[in-house]
Amino acid sequence: MRVLITSGGTTEKIDSVRGITNFATGTLGKLLAEQFLAANHTVILLAGLTALVPDAHPKLTIIKISDVTSLISNITKWTPLSDVCVHTMAVSDYKPVYMTDLDTVKQTPNLTDLLSKHNLEHKISSQQDYQVLFLKKTPKVIAMIKDLNPTIILIGFKLMVDVPTEQLIQTARQSLMTNKADYILANDLNTISETQHLGLLVSQHDIMEVQSKHDIAALIVSKSEETYDNYHDCRNR
Amino acid sequence: MRVLITSGGTTEKIDSVRGITNFATGTLGKLLAEQFLAANHTVILLAGLTALVPDAHPKLTIIKISDVTSLISNITKWTPLSDVCVHTMAVSDYKPVYMTDLDTVKQTPNLTDLLSKHNLEHKISSQQDYQVLFLKKTPKVIAMIKDLNPTIILIGFKLMVDVPTEQLIQTARQSLMTNKADYILANDLNTISETQHLGLLVSQHDIMEVQSKHDIAALIVSKSEETYDNYHDCRNR
Structure with a gap:
């Protein structure tokens, strides 16, 4: 599969020396890229300027993204060429x-x-x-993706802060509908630390719970492959 | 000498996921730390969260700085213990x-x-x-340093954008007075790139021109040593 991953955060300039930034280290995007590469897929990683990125790999292309405008131009270019999009980036709203x-x-x-x-x-x-x-x-980038490629498998992220699990799930379901996403990984800043990262991978009919960044990445890789195989099996019948 | 260096930029939170940040890679602060260490001095590096930092070294302590409040608390702690302060950090104003x-x-x-x-x-x-x-x-951090330690050698930075050389020098001279600095490195964003970094090291009676980050760091190390030696010679006479 050709996998498009966005990671880290965008920064919108106020002037030449200052900007508004969304906090994101890019750790999860890096893990996702590494696990997709390990499973022999091709990865395009759109990474924020200060995001952590994987080591060089023959099947990996890294493109540095400064702001929403540069993200949109790269999403517009790469989405039609990809089978899967995992949009982890913390985009300036x-x-x-x-x-x-x-x-x-x-x-x-x-x-x-x-x-x-x-x-x-x-x-x-x-x-x-x-x-x-x-x-x-700013324009909602996640909402553009299925319009650019209706058959892409889209996995979005929804970060909330200090909300009950029910609200996390409800917001994820809302985002599934609004953005025509296949999966939304819902997570709460309060249950993310260096050693754990609680997440709920929500699809239309399912909710899967995960405990760490590593497991989130592994689940997203396997669900992407499964969805891709189902989709292509159906088309070939 | 015991040298206190600040580098990178600070970020002030808007909420849990967004902040206002000052752009700075920390490249110059890293070079300065490396050159002071190579000259056998002890370095405390107060570095912004995404700033580049040198490799570990027995005479180097790195402290990560998030915002102006954390910078002030560390400046207050370390300034009285230092002989030299090189304040390169892009501090949120x-x-x-x-x-x-x-x-x-x-x-x-x-x-x-x-x-x-x-x-x-x-x-x-x-x-x-x-x-x-x-x-x-926010409070002007550079203005606090000489009050915390009147005998410290203070080197400040003044970054401007697209101004004539005369204005750079005048602003540097103003900053020397206001902040009781010994040297101000005045530079213009328009003449900073990956391959060059024009700078003017301005003191009360002198202006020295440099062309690269490496030369800026080397000049600051030698001027700090010279000023320190003069000062201590005078005291011992």
């Missing part, structure tokens, strides 16, 4: 539009006017006591 | 206070009221089209 000082914001009668402004300076001044940053929602 | 949606901000008559609010949710919702983030200035 907002990007900076304009940053200015608090007094300017207070003196602006209609705040919507500030949304069409742009910072022209390369490095925004740090003289003022307070700054105000206006942010705009 | 603003930290998040409160993030909310644009409609809420529009409906708040006095925006100052929002500055005393805090986000109670662990992961701020990404439903709204626009969000507004209020940021507050």
